[in-house]
Each structure stands twice: as structure tokens, then as C-alpha cells.
Amino acid sequence: MASSRIEGDDMTYEEIVIVGAAESELIGIVPDVSATGLAIGSALRALDDAGLKPSDVDGIAGTLHVSELALQLGVKPRYADGTNVGGCSYMLHVRHAVAALRSGMADVVVIMHGESGRSRVGSPPMAMDMATASGQFERPYGIAGTFSMFTIPTMAYLHKYGLDETALAHVSVAQSKWAAQQPRALRQKVLSVEDVMESKMISWPFRVLECCPVTDGGGSLVLTTAKRAADMDLKYKPVVVAGTGELVEGAGSSFMEDLTSFRAFRESSAEAFRTADMTVNDIDHLMIYDAYAHVPLYGLEDLGFVGRGEASEFIKSGATSPGGSLPMNTNGGGLMYTHTGMYGMFALQEGVRQIRGTSPAQVEGVQTSFVQGVGGMFGAAGAVVLRTQ
Template identity: 40%
Template sequence: MSEDFRDYSRKVAIVGAGESQIGITPHKNLMELGVEAALNALDDAGLSVKDVDGIFSAGPGGNPIGAVTEYLGMTPRYLDSTSVGGTSYIILVEHAVAALMAGLCEVAMIFHGEMARSRVGASVGGPRPSTYGGQLEEPFAPTGAVSQVGLSAVRHMHEYGTTREQMAEVAVSTRKWASLNPRAVMREPQTIDDVLSAPMVAWPFTMAMCCLVMDAGGCVILTTAERAKDLKQKPVYVAGSAESMTHENTSQMKDFAFWEACAKNAERIFPMAGVDRKDIDVAEIYDAFVYNPMLAIEALGFCERGESGQFVSNGGTAPGGHFPMNTHGGGLSYVHPGPYGIFPLIEGVRQMRGNLGDRQVPDAHHALVNGMGVGFMSVCGTLILSDQESV
């Protein structure tokens, strides 16, 4: 790349983060969960609804962004409704940075509410017959997320000798983090044997290798680095950001065992943030299935292609491991309400604040946040967050 984007690094900070009640919430709809999270995030920042003049939302749940502004009684002067699946909320951070630096808004809210479990107010999705996916992939049944990811996982096993036991390590390590998080839905210890003996969903994944299906809302608040210094919380700076898309349909992946969009993001984020991979202290990586973060680890360059199985083995991503990952419990054990990217983002912010108690990574100054969206691994959003205004 001819530009390293350093002029955009650490100029905007995340100043508020909040979640709603999580779990199974049939007594609320998805907008109520989102508003609950938004009010919590604003309170966290020491701001109010009237301070927000930029709204960024990928839904929630298919609801238009106008419904968000109406429900909150807001009149924003900047709107962004980019919707590319679970990583939308990670990508929207980069969009908010651009809008804030351009002076198009002064306080940006990234708003989320989803109900994959209870479905109150949620839309019904799936490829329509008029789309390429509906015509060319849906009849052959690889469009469900578990079968899409399974195709790639089996290819990785074939090419590199990756084992199901290595994939199960991700679930075991993530559950160890969840046991330190009082809000996590699943906190009971589990072993590799427990993971592999759980009911089979789609080869090679058992139920314990798949994310939770729950209800939750999340929200973050951003403003300029200058204004952030006068607010309630320690600023968490957006040091690096990138987004990329390589395909839509699974059949159009160039390599079923490699995440191309994620690798493209890696070309920008590290030079933009002014750090190297060794400077990353904690990683929050979208884990709809145990295999997804393994592909991300390879594509981002933390290990060589085909070596993520060894990388995550022996508690590599667990508390005390060489690569702390998904410290809240991830989508596998904390919560996963559908599009999930807001939650690794929130955990990255909290790790940079340094006040998470038992699950706090010691002396952490740079957090990597990574997510996927749309078709299988077609879109990727990546961030580096930091508590340091300069390096």
C-alpha cells in the first residue's frame, strides 16, 4: 500500500461502552435491548442522548436506522447504516472515525440490538430465489453458517492436518475465560472430551464447537481524542482500522482454507497503528465457531498458514496462555445474539481500561478486534485499540 493511514491513527477515542440484559429475554423486543445498551453506554461516557449527533447502526434485527432515531427521540446530522453481517459494528468504528475527523458529527453512537433466541421484533432472513446465492448455492444446502464454516474447516484439516481436538482447544480455553466473567451465559468447566462428545451439528462441529444463540444489545460511544480527555472514562483510542470484502457466495472463495479479506486488513492495521504483532496484548476475535478465530490468527500473521492448530493447543489462548483471546468468553460462552461484532469490540475497550478484575490481561496496551460478515468469511473488519495516545 502507498499510504499507511497514520494521520487517522489515535485521533478518535471510544469513551462509552454498554450492554443490555443478555440471555433469553422474551419479555423485551430487540429495540428495547438496543436502547438499554445505548443508555448504559451513554451513562458510562457521562453523556446523554442529546449529545449524540451521529448514529451508526447495522439494524438492529433488520429494523431501519430511522426506527432507531425515532425510538430514541433523536435528530442526528450524520447517519450510517452499513450492514454486512456480524462485523458491521467493527467496520462502523472506522466509518465513525472518518465522520468525526471530518467534522460531520461530534459524538458518534454505534447501536446494536439482536434477538437470535427469542426473535421478538426480528426479521426473517435467508437468500431469496432472485439472488445468485438463492439460485446457485441454496439448492445445494451450503448456505447455513455451520455448513459453510464446516466446508472450510474440513479443507483445512485435509491440507494441513488440523485436528478436531485442536479446534476443541478453542472452546475449552474460551470457557476458562468465561468462568472469570459473572455475566457469561456458560461458565461451567469443560474438557476437550466434553466438546467432542457433545451432539453433532454438522461435521466437524459438535454443539459445543458452535456459538450460543441468545438475545442481547450492545453500544459504544466515540468522539475526538481531544474531547475524550474531558469525559468520564479513560479514552480508548482507535489506533488502527481496516475493512475488506472478497466475495459473497461461499463457492467463490479463492481458497477454502484461507481468509483473504482478513489478510488484506493486516496489511493496513499494523503500520497504521505503529505497532507489530508482538505488541498485541489481547485479541477479541469473532468466534461463531471454534474454527473462525483459527483462520483469523493465520490471516493476520500471528502464525504461518496451517499452523493455527498448534498455536491454540495446550491452552494457548486461555488465561495464562501466550495469546489471550476472547477474554469475556466469546460467542462460544459469553453471548451470541446473531450479528455479534459489537461484543468483542466492547471487551477490547474494557481490556484497554484495565479494570476487569480476574480476567484483566496484565499490562495490556493494545487490543486487536476482528470480525467476519455476510457470506462465509467474505467481509472482514479489524481494529487495533489502545490506551496510548501515541507510540
């Protein structure tokens, strides 16, 4: 096995690896499992990847109540992380777990996601706090859902670069080609631009096929040190967490500094590249959290894979589609695969599958995967770089 320590700026760090990764048995429409049940079910499956039991776990993270997760899973963790900045929280959990494992605060950390976004089984009612900045200055204006708030900056972007509505449609078209290879994807049909443009208008310029579906599902990751992993009976080779980054920018889309570029994407990705000692040229596979079709456009540019205003043309060229130079959102993305509400865990799961070589839409020879998350409607971002050991 490779050295269990890696070089840092002025010291060496323990190498941290993912030894378990699994989604809940069922995703999509799951009316008979609670949100917590989806999380726990996936955690047990992920632990099984590493031959571990709940009694081996001493650290947990999640966006559900962590004390409830601890009770239900059956652990008394000495490390607990309940960070919740929206759908990218799991990328932040990975980053925090790396620090915890390196500092000896925990030996085995399980990061759990479970959300009954569609069926609302065992889920708290969605309440809005009208005293927050968003509650006072955004929400009163007929914001029915994320589709009429997360999407608002898009026209500023399209206008700046002289693009029309089809710039968004091409994102869905490209990702539908991956989803067609994913048996668990909710939307599996290969789409044309016309299919997308003729689908139901939700929030102009967004059609329904440019908006994520709302689903039920769970997913979990098990992290430990490379040293500890070497003694485990693993089903798959460990996946190395090569680098991470996070940035919390603020309240949401109307408060962005620049409506055409997301600072938290720029800074969290730069930190992830820096800590991984990689550049865009080192990345074989990319996941960009896509609750709506504009997000990958911002992401490709803010992460530095393409120049300003070039993302749509890049996607249209086939570069991110099967056979392209930069396979992106190979599970079909949140748009096609599944979107429970806080999708980040599913982007991480596909990144791990591609490194393991187990994705139904497997790309040949993937050694590095960059997974970029967004949270809270352009409020926060987290990035994780994965690589083979």
C-alpha cells in the same frame, strides 16, 4: 493528556476515542425486550459512561434501521451509517465513525447493536433471497443454517495441514477457561476435549460446543475526538481507536478464493496494523470473532500471529488461555459468552473492557487490543486496534 493529534503518512489526524461502551443490562435469554430495545438500552448505558444524553449525539450507526434507531433513541443525526455486511459491521462502523469525526461530519457518534436472535422479539422474519448468488448456488442444497455453510471450508483446512477434528475442540476448550471467569457468559463450564467431542453432532466435524449458541443482547459504543473527550466527565479513561481496516470479499464461503485462508482477514488486519503503526508484536490482547471453532484458527494465521497450519497447536499449547502469551477471546468468545447473530459488538466490548481494566477476566497490563470481525460467512471482515491513551 497526550497530544490530541497523531502522526499519519503525510499529515496528522485527530485522535479518536471511545468514551462510552456498554452491553444491554441483560444478555443471553431476554424474552421481554425487543431487538431495538436491546440496542437503545445499551446506548443509554454507554452514553452514561460519558455523562452524555441523546441530545448530545449527532451521529449514529447500526444494523437495525438507522432511522428507527434515531427515532427511538431520540436524536436527529447529521451522520448515519447503516452498513450491514454481517456480524463485523460494527468494526466497519467504528472505522467509518473515525473518518466522520476527523472530517467534522459528526462530533459524537453512537454505534448500536441490538438483536433478539433467540427470542425473536420485534425482529423481522428471516427471509432468504433466492435470486442472489448464494440463493441460487448455495442455499438450495439443504443449508439449514450458518452451521452448515460457514463451516464447509474447514475440511479443506484440516486436510491441508494433516489435522484431525480435535483441532476444533481445542478452540472451545481454551475459550471455556475464559468463560468460566465471566459471570455473564451463557456457557460457563470449563470443558475438556472429551466434553467437546462427545457433545451433540451438528454438522460434522462440528459438535454443538464448537458452534455458537443463539442469544439475545445489545451493545453500544460512543466515539468522539480526544479533544472533545478532554472536556467530558468520563467514568473511564478514553480508549483510543489506534487503527482500523475493512474488506468486503464477496458472497460467502463457497466463493472464497482460498478455502484455507480468508483474504478479507488478511487485508483488513494488515490495514488496521498499518494505520495503527503496529505489528503483531505490539498486541497484548486479541479478539477473533468465533461463530464457529474454525474461525480463530483462520484468524490467528491470517492476521500473522502464527504460521500457516500452526494455529491449532498454538491454542493447544495454552498460549491463548489464561496465563498464556496471547490472551484471546477473553469473554469466552461467541462460542461461550453470547452470540446474538451479529456478534462483533461483543468482541469490541471485551476489547474495550480489557483496555479499561474492567473485564471480569482481566489480563494484567493490557495496553493494546486487536479486535477482528468476520461477516456473512467469510464474506467480509473488519478490524479495530484499541489502545490506552
